[in-house]
Amino acid sequence: xxxxxxxxxxxxxxxxxxxxxxxxxxxxxxxxxxxxxxxxxxxxxxxxxxxxxxxxxxxxxxxxxxxxxxxxxxxxxxxxxxxxxxxxxxxxxxxxxxxxxxxxxxxxxxxxxxxxxxxxxxxxxxxxxxxxxxxxxxxxxxxxxxxxxxxxxxxxxxxxxxxxxxxxxxxxxxxxxxxxxxxxxxxxxxxxxxxxxxxxxxxxxxxxxxxxxxxxxxxxxxxxxx
Numbered sequence: 001x002x003x004x005x006x007x008x009x010x011x012x013x014x015x016x017x018x019x020x021x022x023x024x025x026x027x028x029x030x031x032x033x034x035x036x037x038x039x040x041x042x043x044x045x046x047x048x049x050x051x052x053x054x055x056x057x058x059x060x061x062x063x064x065x066x067x068x069x070x071x072x073x074x075x076x077x078x079x080x081x082x083x084x085x086x087x088x089x090x091x092x093x094x095x096x097x098x099x100x101x102x103x104x105x106x107x108x109x110x111x112x113x114x115x116x117x118x119x120x121x122x123x124x125x126x127x128x129x130x131x132x133x134x135x136x137x138x139x140x141x142x143x144x145x146x147x148x149x150x151x152x153x154x155x156x157x158x159x160x161x162x163x164x165x166x167x168x169x170x171x172x173x174x175x176x177x178x179x180x181x182x183x184x185x186x187x188x189x190x191x192x193x194x195x196x197x198x199x200x201x202x203x204x205x206x207x208x209x210x211x212x213x214x215x216x217x218x219x220x221x222x223x224x225x226x
Contacts, residue, residue, distance in 0.1 A: 009161055011151075011169040017069030017144030020061065023133065023172040027057050027082065030126045034089055037123075038116050040100075041093040049089040056082040069144040076139060083130045090127050093120050094208055101215040117216030121183065121209060128205040129179035133172050135197065143169065152195040153178065183209040 034042065035050045043049055056078050064070045097120055101113075133140065137148040155174060157164035174191075181189040186206040193199045 008166075009157075009164065009169075010167045011143070011158065012146065012149065014146045015069075015144050015169060017067040018140060018169070018171040020064065020066060020068055023068075023130070023140075024057065024061060026126055026129065026172060026176065027053065030086055030123060030130075031057075033119050033123045033126075034086075037093060037119055041096045041116065041120070043089055043092045049085060052085055053082050056085075067144075068140040071141045071145060076141070079134055079139065083127065083134055086123075086127045086130065090120065090123050094124070094212060098211060098215055101219045113216055113219055117212055121212050121216075124205065124208055124212070125179045125183050126176070128183070128201065129172070129176040131201055132175040132178055132198070135201075136170065136175070140172075150194075152193065152198045154192045154194055156190050179205065182206055186210055 031050045031053050034053075035047075039046050060075060060078055060082070063072070063075055097117065132153065136152045137143045137150075142148060151158060153170070153175075155170055157168045178188075178191045181191075182202050182205055186209065188202060193202050
C-alpha cells in the first residue's frame with residue numbers, strides 16, 4: 001500500500017469494493033418476508049413479486065458474484081429494478097394494511113396484527129436500506145471506483161476520520177443501520193443526509209414507519225380492549 005493510500009480513508013479512494021454476501025442475504029430475507037406475508041396484503045398473484053426479485057438477484061450474483069466493483073449500466077439498472085419492485089410491493093402492502101386498520105375490515109387477533117405489521121415494517125426498513133445503498137455516491141460500484149467525492153450521507157467515520165479505521169468505507173450494513181434507526185426514531189440519528197434526495201427518502205421512510213406502527217398498535221389495543 002502506498003503512503004498516499006495509507007493516509008487517505010478508504011471511502012475517498014479506489015478500493016476492491018464490498019462483498020456481495022451482505023446485501024445478498026438482505027435481499028433473500030426481503031424475498032422470504034414477502035413470500036410468507038399474508039396473502040391479502042400481497043400484490044396478486046402473490047408469487048410474482050418474490051419470483052421476479054429472485055430472478056434479478058440470481059442474474060446480479062452470477063454477473064458480479066464476489067465483490068461489487070464491476071461498473072455496468074445493465075447491472076446498475078437491474079439493481080435499481082429489484083429495489084423498485086420491492087418498493088412497489090411494500091407500498092402495496094402498507095396501503096392494504098392501512099385500509100384494513102382504518103376501516104376495521106379484518107378478523108385478525110392482536111398477535112396477528114402485530115406480527116403482520118411487524119413484517120411489513122421490517123420489509124420497509126430493508127427496502128429503504130437498499131435505496132440508500134444503491135444511490136449514495138452513485139451506488140456500490142461507483143463508490144468502489146471513487147467516481148464521486150461528495151457523499152449523500154455523512155457517516156460518523158467521515159466526520160471524525162481520526163477515530164475511524166483508514167480501511168473503513170460504507171457497506172450495506174451501515175445503510176441498514178441508518179434505515180433501522182430512522183424507522184425507529186422517525187428521524188436521522190448519527191448519520192446525516194446531505195443531498196435533497198436522501199432527505200426526502202428518509203422523510204418518506206419515517207412517515208411510512210410512523211403510519212404503520214401507529215395504526216397497528218392502535219388497532220391491536222382496540223382488539224385487546226374489545
